[in-house]
Amino acid sequence: MQKELSVAVIGATGAVGTEIVELIERRGWQLKHLLLYGSSRSAGSEIKFKNSSITVKALEMANYEAVDIALFAADSSIAKEWSPNFIETGAFVVDNSSAFRMDRTVPLIIPEINLSAVTSGTRLVANPNCCTIIMLMVVAPLRKFGKIKRIIVSTYQSASGAGRDAMNELELSTKAAVSGQEYQHKVLPHPYAFNLFSHNTPIGEDGYNGEESKVIQETKKILDDPDILVNPTCIRVPVMRAHSESITVEFEGNAPSVAEVQQALSEFPGVKVVDDREANYFPMPIDASGQDDVLVGRIRQDISNPSAISLFCSGDQLLKGAALNAVQIAEAVFGIKLELSPAMSG
Amino acid sequence: MQKELSVAVIGATGAVGTEIVELIERRGWQLKHLLLYGSSRSAGSEIKFKNSSITVKALEMANYEAVDIALFAADSSIAKEWSPNFIETGAFVVDNSSAFRMDRTVPLIIPEINLSAVTSGTRLVANPNCCTIIMLMVVAPLRKFGKIKRIIVSTYQSASGAGRDAMNELELSTKAAVSGQEYQHKVLPHPYAFNLFSHNTPIGEDGYNGEESKVIQETKKILDDPDILVNPTCIRVPVMRAHSESITVEFEGNAPSVAEVQQALSEFPGVKVVDDREANYFPMPIDASGQDDVLVGRIRQDISNPSAISLFCSGDQLLKGAALNAVQIAEAVFGIKLELSPAMSG
Numbered sequence: 001m002q003k004e005l006s007v008a009v010i011g012a013t014g015a016v017g018t019e020i021v022e023l024i025e026r027r028g029w030q031l032k033h034l035l036l037y038g039s040s041r042s043a044g045s046e047i048k049f050k051n052s053s054i055t056v057k058a059l060e061m062a063n064y065e066a067v068d069i070a071l072f073a074a075d076s077s078i079a080k081e082w083s084p085n086f087i088e089t090g091a092f093v094v095d096n097s098s099a100f101r102m103d104r105t106v107p108l109i110i111p112e113i114n115l116s117a118v119t120s121g122t123r124l125v126a127n128p129n130c131c132t133i134i135m136l137m138v139v140a141p142l143r144k145f146g147k148i149k150r151i152i153v154s155t156y157q158s159a160s161g162a163g164r165d166a167m168n169e170l171e172l173s174t175k176a177a178v179s180g181q182e183y184q185h186k187v188l189p190h191p192y193a194f195n196l197f198s199h200n201t202p203i204g205e206d207g208y209n210g211e212e213s214k215v216i217q218e219t220k221k222i223l224d225d226p227d228i229l230v231n232p233t234c235i236r237v238p239v240m241r242a243h244s245e246s247i248t249v250e251f252e253g254n255a256p257s258v259a260e261v262q263q264a265l266s267e268f269p270g271v272k273v274v275d276d277r278e279a280n281y282f283p284m285p286i287d288a289s290g291q292d293d294v295l296v297g298r299i300r301q302d303i304s305n306p307s308a309i310s311l312f313c314s315g316d317q318l319l320k321g322a323a324l325n326a327v328q329i330a331e332a333v334f335g336i337k338l339e340l341s342p343a344m345s346g
Numbered sequence: 347m348q349k350e351l352s353v354a355v356i357g358a359t360g361a362v363g364t365e366i367v368e369l370i371e372r373r374g375w376q377l378k379h380l381l382l383y384g385s386s387r388s389a390g391s392e393i394k395f396k397n398s399s400i401t402v403k404a405l406e407m408a409n410y411e412a413v414d415i416a417l418f419a420a421d422s423s424i425a426k427e428w429s430p431n432f433i434e435t436g437a438f439v440v441d442n443s444s445a446f447r448m449d450r451t452v453p454l455i456i457p458e459i460n461l462s463a464v465t466s467g468t469r470l471v472a473n474p475n476c477c478t479i480i481m482l483m484v485v486a487p488l489r490k491f492g493k494i495k496r497i498i499v500s501t502y503q504s505a506s507g508a509g510r511d512a513m514n515e516l517e518l519s520t521k522a523a524v525s526g527q528e529y530q531h532k533v534l535p536h537p538y539a540f541n542l543f544s545h546n547t548p549i550g551e552d553g554y555n556g557e558e559s560k561v562i563q564e565t566k567k568i569l570d571d572p573d574i575l576v577n578p579t580c581i582r583v584p585v586m587r588a589h590s591e592s593i594t595v596e597f598e599g600n601a602p603s604v605a606e607v608q609q610a611l612s613e614f615p616g617v618k619v620v621d622d623r624e625a626n627y628f629p630m631p632i633d634a635s636g637q638d639d640v641l642v643g644r645i646r647q648d649i650s651n652p653s654a655i656s657l658f659c660s661g662d663q664l665l666k667g668a669a670l671n672a673v674q675i676a677e678a679v680f681g682i683k684l685e686l687s688p689a690m691s692g
Contacts, residue, residue, distance in 0.1 A: 150650045150651065151650075152498050152594055152650065154500035154579075154592035156502070156542055156581065156583065170540075171524060174520060174524055174540075175524040175525075178517060178520055178521040178524065179521075189626065190630060190632075191632055194516075194520075194584060194585050194586050194631070194632070195585065195630055195631055195632045196502055196583060196585060196590060196630065196631060197628065197630045198626070198628040198643075198644055198658060200626050202626065203623040203624075203626065206646065206647070206649055207604065207623070207644070207645070207646025207647065207649075207656075208646065208649060209626075216649065229649070229650035229651070230649075230650060231594060231648050231649055231650035231651070231654075231656060233500075233592040233644065233656060233658060235502065235590075235592065235658070237502065237542060237583050237584075238540060238583075238584050238585070239540050239541065239542060239584070240540050244542060244581075246500035246579040246581065246592075248498055248577060258553065277549040277553070278549075280535065280544070280546050280548065280549065280555075282543065282544040284536060284541055284542065284543045285540070285541055285542060286536075286537055286540070286541045297544075298544055298553070298579065299553070300552065300553025300554065301552070301553065302577050303552055303554060303562065303575070303576075303577055304496045304497075304498065304575035304576060304577035305496065305575070305577070308577075310553075310577060310579060312544060312579060312581070
């Protein structure tokens with residue numbers, strides 16, 4: 001029999017926190033307690049769980065002692081301030097922010113790829129950036145064909161990566177646009193309806209923005225390969241909750257065949273090959289939304305380089321890009337067996 | 347004094363044809379006649395021109411003899427069937443379809459780049475694919491820094507490239523989505539509201555779709571460089587009328603500096619550098635829409651390759667991507683001097 005766990009979700013009312021709570025229910029975790037924490041602003045709100053609801057408390061009221069697993073879905077500053085309290089009283093923490101990702105003492109984990117970086121002494125694991133997770137889910141399986149030298153990636157990122165307010169802004173500004181109304185954007189730095197723009201994280205001296213730098217650095221850490229080269233261009237598109245990515249993977253030697261890549265990706269857990277050339281059917285955000293799997297297709301030999309493969313993927317930013325990966329980390333570490341059918345839609 | 351011209355626009359009621367008529371007015375062409383032709387379905391409709399309106403006639407009623415310049419903005423089949431009639435009676439034809447683009451006897455022209463491919467005997471010029479034009483406007487100026495070996499491009503293509511019906515479908519399906527209504531897509535092969543998808547042209551044996559193959563082949567022809575390698579991924583996004591492209595350009599030798607690229611692009615006619623790292627302001631479709639210039643920014647050394655530069659551009663698909671380029675070809679060949687301020691918005 002599995003041990004019943006006490007689980008805390010920090011940032012439970014946010015876009016990712018809400019998904020974590022839903023995943024815990026859907027995946028049938030055996031719980032002693034589910035404790036939901038938020039800002040003082042969201043304290044007091046009720047979140048549906050199973051046939052009941054749970055009241056969100058302010059983080060200041062947290063009962064650390066009771067917690068086996070603390071899943072942080074809040075800002076970096078919150079994670080830095082509050083996660084030590086949970087760890088000191090014996091909890092295992094998974095943090096979805098960027099606070100600890102590049103800390104050498106903190107494993108940065110995609111369970112299908114580098115779970116071995118978690119040791120028996122690990123008390124804190126960082127959840128990678130959403131673009132990094134979705135990209136590596138379809139790139140890491142290709143390492144069996146030889147050393148990967150370089151990845152060139154252009155993203156088509158959804159609103160959800162900027163949080164629930166950004167999703168609302170996409171909806172409201174689009175509603176205004178189609179009815180000829182003015183809309184003053186408040187959340188994102190540019191008009192979002194029928195528009196797209198470079199990711200709004202600050203640009204470094206090298207010309208890459210914060211989001212792109214995360215993809216570059218996190219890829220090296222997760223693949224444990226300081227030499228792997230990544231050239232990302234991160235673009236926000238008017239899509240609700242799934243990121244898509246156009247990826248070219250260059251190998252040191254010759255590239256594998258299309259059939260070999262399709263086979264390797266179809267065998268990889270958490271990846272679903274959607275690559276029907278005949279029907280012209282490939283990964284799309286509407287199909288990836290609400291799905292645990294990252295969809296991948298358009299798999300082809302790069303016509304410009306015999307050592308490269310190009311492909312296109314879509315993955316739910318809130319699920320595998322954030323909440324699901326965090327939940328899977330906890331499941332792997334605690335040996336949680338799923339009690340329910342894991343897939344919502346696939 | 348300029349000669350007054352008789353001009354015919356074929357496909358005058360379509361998305362591109364309408365823009366051609368507007369451009370002829372805005373750019374102050376001195377006209378003897380403006381003849382507008384369309385399908386029998388659109389015959390009889392009135393198109394505004396200056397302070398009057400012109401009745402669209404069925405192409406079957408065309409008076410070829412009267413025409414100096416015939417601008418075709420119709421399907422390939424129409425271009426193949428009808429353009430010989432205009433040419434035989436002395437007209438100069440610019441065709442916006444793909445009918446003649448890869449015909450070795452027909453120049454494929456972006457006036458800023460390869461006007462020299464037009465000779466005194468040229469009676470027919472092909473207007474390139476919209477993605478090709480917008481990409482080459484920001485890539486061709488970089489040839490001064492050395493031979494370009496390879497271009498990797500991921501597109502963010504607007505509805506307008508699929509015509510007016512696709513633009514309407516984007517609007518109607520989005521309107522339905524934001525009000526919780528069902529919408530059955532009729533024009534594009536997939537739901538378009540808050541979605542994106544691989545370009546729906548058929549996939550060849552090499553895994554590239556028709557749109558991507560055009561970009562590959564047309565680039566070689568326009569740059570007169572059979573060896574240049576292009577790896578495109580063409581994606582349709584829910585944007586109305588400007589295409590964006592994420593581009594990496596690999597040189598045979600070392601790449602130029604960012605400052606050199608910015609300088610070269612800012613000096614190139616038809617290109618506007620929008621590259622404010624401090625303000626995080628870069629090319630966006632809403633800024634490119636209605637603009638003659640292709641906007642370019644995010645100019646940076648490719649962090650994964652010292653021989654490469656990455657950049658991001660947006661250009662109005664209906665203007666420089668189609669109608670404007672066709673009109674500019676005719677202006678260059680006929681030495682048409684612009685009488686009015688050419689820019690609508692910049």
